[in-house]
Amino acid sequence: MTRTSSSTVLALAPGWRVLGWLLCPLLGAALLWGLKLAAGWVSTLAWFPFQGPFRLVESIPEPAATLGALGLGAVAGLGLALLGELDLLSLDIGASGVELRRGGKSQRFDRGAVGAVFFDGGKLVLLGTGGDELARESSDLSKARVRAAFEDHGYPWHADGDPYREDYRLWVEGTPELSDRANALLRARKEALAKDQGDEVKELRRELVKAGVFVREEKKRQYWRTSPDRQR
Incomplete structure (x- = not known):
């Protein structure tokens, strides 16, 4: 550090x-x-x-x-x-924003855009102020150090995990609340998870985020939610 x-x-x-x-x-x-x-x-x-x-x-x-x-x-x-x-993740956390770097690529989010930070298993998750998922990245960094750094710079750290955890629902084929495109992406992601195609899984998650659908998995089962604004 x-x-x-x-x-x-x-x-x-x-x-x-x-x-x-x-x-x-x-x-x-x-x-x-x-x-x-x-x-x-x-x-x-x-x-x-x-x-x-x-x-x-x-x-x-x-x-x-x-x-x-x-x-x-x-x-x-x-x-x-x-x-x-x-594949190593590094973080640059400051009062003005946070930057996540991996494999020569980076994502930067202004401090004002970050509404929650927490670990979901081995993944570091950043949520926007409206509940949208900004980033979900696997990390081998010390959880204690990551938490301390975010808290030192005034970020809203959620020690209990995802504040929207109860909003996630198990995905089943043809979920009527989701669009045809979102269901197709989740179907393709299910197949990629079964085949351990990590890069494809990440790419499909990014496409789901663009469609306003946020996904997490447990034992290769997918759970989804939309942003709180869309649920109103």
């Missing part, structure tokens, strides 16, 4: 990030090296399916096989570390 006279910046500690960059290549190299060692044993098991790839690996001469396994594993680990780095 970094504090200045006007804002507080929250990000994963550099030590943890460095550890990730070191461990991921080592674990990747160890995993492929282990698979390379196992290939010789598996290729002797006549009953084991898909023998072709294992026999191919076993046929590679040493030390090329070991060096190749270590190198490919390390490269794969670096790729995983990069994906993890891009």
